[in-house]
Amino acid sequence: QVQLQESGPGLVKPSETLSLTCTVSGGSIRSATSFWSWVRQPAGKAPEWIGRIYTTGTTNYNPSFKSRVTISLDASRNQFSLMLTSVTAADTAVYYCAREVRVAVAVGYLDNWGQGTLVTVSA
Amino acid sequence: EIVLTQSPGTLSLSPGERATLSCRASQGLYTSYLAWYQQKPGQAPRLLIYGASSRATGIPDRFSGSGSGTDFTLTISRLEPEDFAMYYCQQYGSLATFGQGTNVEIK
Numbered sequence: 001q002v003q004l005q006e007s008g009p010g011l012v013k014p015s016e017t018l019s020l021t022c023t024v025s026g027g028s029i030r031s032a033t034s035f036w037s038w039v040r041q042p043a044g045k046a047p048e049w050i051g052r053i054y055t056t057g058t059t060n061y062n063p064s065f066k067s068r069v070t071i072s073l074d075a076s077r078n079q080f081s082l083m084l085t086s087v088t089a090a091d092t093a094v095y096y097c098a099r100e101v102r103v104a105v106a107v108g109y110l111d112n113w114g115q116g117t118l119v120t121v122s123a
Numbered sequence: 124e125i126v127l128t129q130s131p132g133t134l135s136l137s138p139g140e141r142a143t144l145s146c147r148a149s150q151g152l153y154t155s156y157l158a159w160y161q162q163k164p165g166q167a168p169r170l171l172i173y174g175a176s177s178r179a180t181g182i183p184d185r186f187s188g189s190g191s192g193t194d195f196t197l198t199i200s201r202l203e204p205e206d207f208a209m210y211y212c213q214q215y216g217s218l219a220t221f222g223q224g225t226n227v228e229i230k
Contacts, residue, residue, distance in 0.1 A: 046211055047160075047168060049219035060218060063124070096167055100215075103174075109158045109215050111179060113167035 002027035002034075004097045004114035012091075012121050018084040022097030022114060029078045030055045035100035035108045036080045038071060040093040041116075048093075052100055052108070053080055060106050087121045094118050125149055125214050127222035135230040142199040144225045146212035151192045156216030159188055159197045162209045162224075171210075172197065202227070 008020035022036070029036060037052040051061035053071045061069050065084070073080040084091060094116040100108030126149040136142055146157070155175035160168035170179040172188035175195055185200040199206055207229050212222040 046221045046223050047213075048221065049213075062218060098167075101173075103156075106218075107156060107216055109156075109170065109173040109213070110160075110168070110219075111170045111173075113169075116167055 002099050002112045004099065004112060006095060006097050006114045006117040008117065008119070010118055010120060012087055012119060013123055014088055014121055015086055018082070018087050018091060018095075018119055018121075020082045020095055020097070020117065020119070022080050022082075024078045024080070024099070027099070029073055029075055029080060033102050035102055036071075036073060037098045037100050037108075037110065038082045039096045039098055039110070039113075040091075041096070042090075042093040047096075050082065050084075054102070089121050092119065092121045125152070125217050125220055127212055127214060127220055129210075129212055129222035129225050131225060132223075133226045133228060135228050136202055137230045138202050138204055140202050142197075142202055142206070142227055144197040144199075144210055144212075144227075146190075146195040146197070146222050148193045148195070148214060152195075152214050153216045155191050155195075156214055157188075157190070157195050158213045158215060159186075160211045160213065161206075162211065168211060199227075 035052040038050040041047045070083045096116045097114045098110045099112040102108045130145045157175045159172040162168040176188045
């Protein structure tokens with residue numbers, strides 16, 4: 001069973017960059033049958049998919065984040081990361097990293113999730 | 124962007140009753156790339172159903188999914204106390220989007 005664990009600052013100032021890392025255990029980030037994804041969920045709202053990365057480094061992003069988001073991976077550490085620039089209070093949410101089962105090119109469903117980490121954007 | 128609309132917003136039922144949750148997509152989903160998740164307070168979502176009707180590993184058979192095109196349904200045949208939670212549908216054929224959720228609460 002793949003396990004995922006988010007880490008990073010719980011408080012970020014407005015206009016700064018949110019950076020989170022997800023450590024994967026029990027499976028390889030080099031897996032050809034997985035995507036590695038970030039999802040966020042503001043309090044009391046539905047989850048929102050942010051984007052994913054594949055072992056090749058290919059990424060797909062939610063257009064809602066335009067050019068603010070970057071997802072990268074470090075295969076040597078079995079980790080992947082999220083950077084979200086120019087944050088505002090609207091980016092306050094629980095951020096989850098998750099594994100997607102790859103069923104086709106750029107198609108996957110989320111079968112394993114981290115426990116989530118609350119990131120608050122405030123001065 | 125594909126928009127998913129779930130109904131009802133809240134479902135008030137008693138243990139042992141049948142729950143029927145609906146998810147409607149703003150456009151047809153190719154190859155039924157539709158999943159259902161259960162979420163309890165303070166926890167991450169848990170995958171229940173993928174491919175519209177396939178149960179995820181370890182999910183009891185009282186959970187079933189059906190539908191195609193734009194209309195999908197999650198059915199819980201007999202509600203157990205641990206089934207009272209929030210449920211989300213998600214399409215994953217065109218990037219990914221979630222519905223707004225249905226809260227199944229104890230009547």
